[in-house]
Amino acid sequence: MDLDLRKLRYFVAVADRLHFGRAADELHIAQPVLSRQIRALEQDLGASLFTRDRHGVALTDAGRQLLADAGPLLASAHAVRRRVTVAARGSRRLMVGFRAGIAVTPAVRLFAERHPDVLVDVQRIEWDDQAAMLLDGRIDVGYVRLPIDEAGLRVTPLYTEPRVAVLPAGHRLAGRERIAQADLAGEPLVWHADAGTQPTRRPHPNAGYLVRGVDETLEHVAAGRGISFLARSATVFSSHPEVSYVPVPDLAPEQVCLAAAESRTSPLVDAFLAAAQATADITAECGNYEMWQRGSDVG
Numbered sequence: 001m002d003l004d005l006r007k008l009r010y011f012v013a014v015a016d017r018l019h020f021g022r023a024a025d026e027l028h029i030a031q032p033v034l035s036r037q038i039r040a041l042e043q044d045l046g047a048s049l050f051t052r053d054r055h056g057v058a059l060t061d062a063g064r065q066l067l068a069d070a071g072p073l074l075a076s077a078h079a080v081r082r083r084v085t086v087a088a089r090g091s092r093r094l095m096v097g098f099r100a101g102i103a104v105t106p107a108v109r110l111f112a113e114r115h116p117d118v119l120v121d122v123q124r125i126e127w128d129d130q131a132a133m134l135l136d137g138r139i140d141v142g143y144v145r146l147p148i149d150e151a152g153l154r155v156t157p158l159y160t161e162p163r164v165a166v167l168p169a170g171h172r173l174a175g176r177e178r179i180a181q182a183d184l185a186g187e188p189l190v191w192h193a194d195a196g197t198q199p200t201r202r203p204h205p206n207a208g209y210l211v212r213g214v215d216e217t218l219e220h221v222a223a224g225r226g227i228s229f230l231a232r233s234a235t236v237f238s239s240h241p242e243v244s245y246v247p248v249p250d251l252a253p254e255q256v257c258l259a260a261a262e263s264r265t266s267p268l269v270d271a272f273l274a275a276a277q278a279t280a281d282i283t284a285e286c287g288n289y290e291m292w293q294r295g296s297d298v299g
Helices: 005-017 018-027 031-045 061-088 105-116 127-135 216-221 232-236 267-278 281-287 289-295
Strands: 050-053 055-058 093-099 120-126 142-143 153-161 165-168 228-231 243-247 252-259
Touching: 005 018, 005 031, 031 216, 031 243, 031 267, 055 061, 055 243, 061 127, 061 153, 093 252, 093 267, 105 120, 105 281, 120 267, 127 142, 127 252, 142 267, 153 281, 153 289, 165 232, 216 228, 216 243, 228 232, 228 252, 252 267
Parallel strands: 093 120, 093 142
Antiparallel strands: 050 055, 142 252, 153 252, 165 228, 165 243
16 A cells, blocks of 8 residues: 555644644645545555544544654655755755754865865754654754664764753852762753663653753753753853853763764765764864864865
8 A cells, every 4th residue: 555645744734733624724625625535544544543523633543653654754755856856957965964063064165175066955953853854864964962763874973072061040050160960969850862861870850851952951941940961062052041051071971973874875975974074173173163163164
């Protein structure tokens, strides 16, 4: 059974709104047409995707599973279309992903000098979509921070960088020149992944605030909901008047790598990896913005 991407897009529209009428308006089709397409998709899959009663529309277990899988599948289809369109024009393009705080400019400049016929696009990615965006083709290569699910990926270490504690401005330790892990024992933690990826093994109760990116982290910390940790470079480009950054020298450093899908064998990806390795020392100095500006002019 081939999954019809048009029907899948219709399903996502309904699932996002849980309302057939509003979804039909958004899709610019008649509601009866949309309802028929959803029924046809349910027949194709042999599963009911929605429950409909006087209380409204809700996803079934099968519907929730399809919604979780639909995003990467549609994104992959879009990426294929983009690459084919670029190839049809006779041009070449490379999409580079990067995590907050990582300066991609040194590698992009060096790559551009070596491959002036290739257009390089950059896109910021978050911790929970690093692997997915590489695997489904939305980005061709990405600067990632460990940990990452490496299944299906080629991951090449580039450099490490120190972490800092992110504290509310009124915290007892805010403003110190440096602190130790032991100073933070028992603090509630704002973090972006499971406990196994926390940069310290010391227990942190109430680690219930899970965030996607730096901006969300800063808002939670500023609100006094806990402390967090960031790579030093991420703090250079992100500030908040109610947050203080304090170095923690005995925290394990963060590993920055370049990753690409194993299935994507491309001379351009290999060439960008070479540029990233050649400029790794400069990129690692992103925590010192003035040094990064001076050094990004690599030839």
